[in-house]
Structures are given as structure tokens and as C-alpha cells.
Ligand SMILES: Cc1cc2nc3c(=O)[nH]c(=O)nc-3n(C[C@H](O)[C@H](O)[C@H](O)COP(=O)(O)OP(=O)(O)OC[C@H]3O[C@@H](n4cnc5c(N)ncnc54)[C@H](O)[C@@H]3O)c2cc1C
């Protein structure tokens with residue numbers, strides 16, 4: 001487990017924007033680096049940071065960098081409101097505040113020797129990108145690896161160039177919601193991609209991130225295929241404020257998503273999923 005980068009977890013650290021790239025019509029990839037160049041950016045795949053756009057506010061955003069890069073961080077941000085719009089508008093050289101990393105992250109240490117299925121819906125691919133990098137960089141430690149990734153439309157797929165590279169090393173399957181003129185792949189839901197997938201149910205772990213309904217359907221599909229719920233891991237989102245388990249904003253039954261999550265084994269949350277809304 002990596003240690004929080006800051007002594008005071010409530011104090012944003014000064015960072016500066018290195019690159020702002022429009023990933024697709026809705027999303028911006030922001031690469032940032034610490035102003036203090038001796039500061040190392042350490043984190044686990046699946047953790048998140050609080051990004052502070054000065055004058056607007058602070059929001060939780062998942063880390064989506066290649067974990068082997070220690071001097072910068074990248075985030076993919078969808079502009080949905082005040083703070084995310086301000087972050088997406090930042091230009092190279094602009095300052096921002098960064099707190100973190102927070103949360104537990106994916107249980108990478110428990111996956112050694114196992115087959116791994118990574119299921120992503122839409123922006124859910126963001127916290128799973130460091131997982132794919134980790135699996136590729138430690139390829140011999142894992143069995144078969146499949147990435148099943150669904151998107152509303154072909155142009156909304158993230159990380160297109162990398163997907164082409166990843167296809168050479170792992171099983172990558174893509175699907176879009178509805179038929180589209182510029183798409184010759186399958187259409188339907190992420191769960192449809194499990195067809196013909198060879199699954200060793202006793203030796204497979206699954207990681208799922210996406211909209212809550214997609215998580216629910218995908219996890220249930222994996223259970224149907226015989227994978228035990230404790231080996232199905234999901235990443236959840238809720239509105240957040242402190243990110244350190246103090247304010248209660250991300251309360252999810254007895255858990256705080258910021259501290260006890262955002263990654264949970266499916267059996268621990270299945271009863272509450274879709275029922276407990278944002279505070
Ligand atoms: C652990 C975690 C990781 C996240 N990672 C990413 C990421 O990598 N990239 C990214 O673009 N977003 C991510 N989000 C969602 C992001 O934090 C919200 O979109 C953001 O807080 C919205 O703030 P705003 O001020 O821009 O919009 P607001 O004006 O606050 O809200 C605009 C709309 O977005 C909705 N919204 C607010 N908060 C959330 C939320 N937490 N999840 C979903 N919808 C929300 C609101 O209900 C409203 O409809 C993550 C959230 C969490 C909890």
C-alpha cells in the first residue's frame with residue numbers, strides 16, 4: 001500500500017498542467033506535475049486524487065496514469081459541471097491543487113497467478129487503465145487477461161491508440177450500444193462480450209467499473225458464469241468532500257466510499273448497490 005503523498009491530507013499540493021488533450025468530444029486528458037520536482041507521484045491503480053481548480057472547487061478524479069511514471073499524473077475528466085469544466089479548461093502552465101492519493105485501489109496483490117477479466121463501461125475505463133498497464137508490465141505474473149470495454153458510440157472510446165497496442169498482448173473486446181455507420185464491431189452491452197470467453201471459474205478475478213447499472217449487470221453475469229462474488233471487484237463513485245472519511249458525504253451504508261472504497265468485493269455491497277443514492 002502506498003502512503004498518502006502529503007503529511008496533511010487536507011492540504012492541496014501545488015501542481016502545474018503539462019498537457020491538455022481533448023480525448024473525445026466530452027473528455028479531456030490532463031497531464032500534471034508537482035511544482036516541487038523532487039516530489040514523487042506514488043499511488044495504486046484504482047486510487048483517486050482530489051483536484052482543486054482554484055476559484056471553483058475540488059472534485060475526486062481517478063488516477064489513470066501508467067503507474068511506472070513517478071514524476072507526473074494523468075487524469076481523464078468529463079466536463080459535467082462547474083469544477084470539471086474549470087479543470088478541462090486549464091492550459092499548460094496553469095496551476096491546480098492536488099490532494100491524495102485516496103482510497104484502497106484494486107487488489108492487484110491478490111490477482112497474482114490468476115486469469116483477469118477487466119470490464120469497463122464508458123468513463124469506467126479511466127481507473128482501469130493503470131490496471132492494464134500493471135498487468136502488461138508484470139505479464140508473467142498473471143494468466144489470461146481480457147479487457148471487455150463498452151461505449152455508447154465508437155467516437156467515445158478512450159485511449160484508442162493504446163487499445164491497438166494492448167490487442168497485441170491481451171484479449172481486447174470492444175462493443176458499442178447501438179449500430180453506427182463508422183463501426184464494424186459488435187453492438188450491445190459489455191456483458192455480451194463474454195460470449196466465447198474461456199473462463200476458469202475457480203481461477204478468475206474480475207474488475208468492473210462503469211455506470212452503476214452496468215456494474216450490477218456485469219457482476220451478475222460473472223456470478224452466473226460461476227465466478228465467486230469475492231473475486232468480482234467493483235469500483236464505485238459517490239459525491240465527496242473530504243476524501244478521508246471525516247465529512248460523511250460519501251456515506252454508503254456502514255462504509256465511506258472514499259476510505260473503505262472505492263473498490264469493493266461485490267458480495268460486500270450487492271445488497272446496497274442501486275439502492276443507496278448520493279448524499
Ligand atoms: C472516486 C471517484 C472517482 C472519479 N473519477 C472521475 C474521473 O476519473 N473522471 C471524471 O470525469 N469524473 C470522475 N468522477 C466524477 C467527478 O468527481 C464528478 O463528475 C464531479 O465531482 C462533478 O463536479 P462538478 O462540479 O463538475 O459538477 P456538479 O455541478 O457538482 O455536478 C454536475 C453533474 O454531475 C453529477 N455528479 C456530481 N458528482 C458526481 C460523481 N461523483 N459521479 C458522477 N456524477 C456526479 C451531478 O449529480 C450533476 O448531475 C469521480 C468520482 C469519484 C467519487
Ligand code: FES
Nearest residue numbers: 241243247248258
Ligand atoms: S468524502 Fe468525506 S467521508 Fe468520504
